Amino acid sequence: MDRLAVVGIEAVGHHGVFEFEKREGQVFRADLVLGVDTRTAAGSDDLQDTVDYGTLVAAVKQAIEHDPVDLIETLAQRIADICLADPRVGWTEVTVHKPDAPIEATFSDVALTIHRSRP
Template identity: 75%
Template sequence: MTDELAILGIECYGHHGVFEFEKREGQTFVIDLALGLDTAPAAASDDLRDTVDYGSLVLSVKAAVEKDPVDLIESLAQRIADVCLLDARVEWARVTVHKPDAPIETTFSDVALTITRKREGRSD
């Protein structure tokens, strides 16, 4: 059985983008996570050690966004998914990267990319 843990609206400041000014000046990125994991062990024990510590995970995701710039949000989303899958209890991770200040020459509310990655070896 897989349950879903969601962490929404993680605000980070990164220097990602194709254009030089994006790398130089940076901008806000907002990250949404959904993780597939079995929460029954934690529910039974009521012990944080039996589940994903989402406080620590958020700090790791924030650090991943704020480090080495990449050109594409696709690369950034993959980096974040890799961080989420470091915990062996996470069966899959769905990551949405929002880039609300993307350099687009018209009015828009958001640019968002969502990817889903499964732990290697899982086919379901």
């Protein structure tokens, strides 16, 4: 499989364990890598033969912006499920970044990466 990546999808979400996170929201970023066989699309030069990453990004952005959850693990799984909804995607790697996580230390990012594939 080939690898299609979309890096740095940014949206404000209201995810977190603390009430102020749900109330105030914060920036989340998502990176996607999709395992896709691109040979058909390369031959046809037709968007219908590949993953429309514009539509995918819109769905991921909406997933970040709506239905708050406590854990980035849950958010990452939600995003992976969106990626795998297209039957052409054999596997996905999703990284969720929470750069403003409420941690009492200096740090640059909190990131969780999951890898999911079709059964």
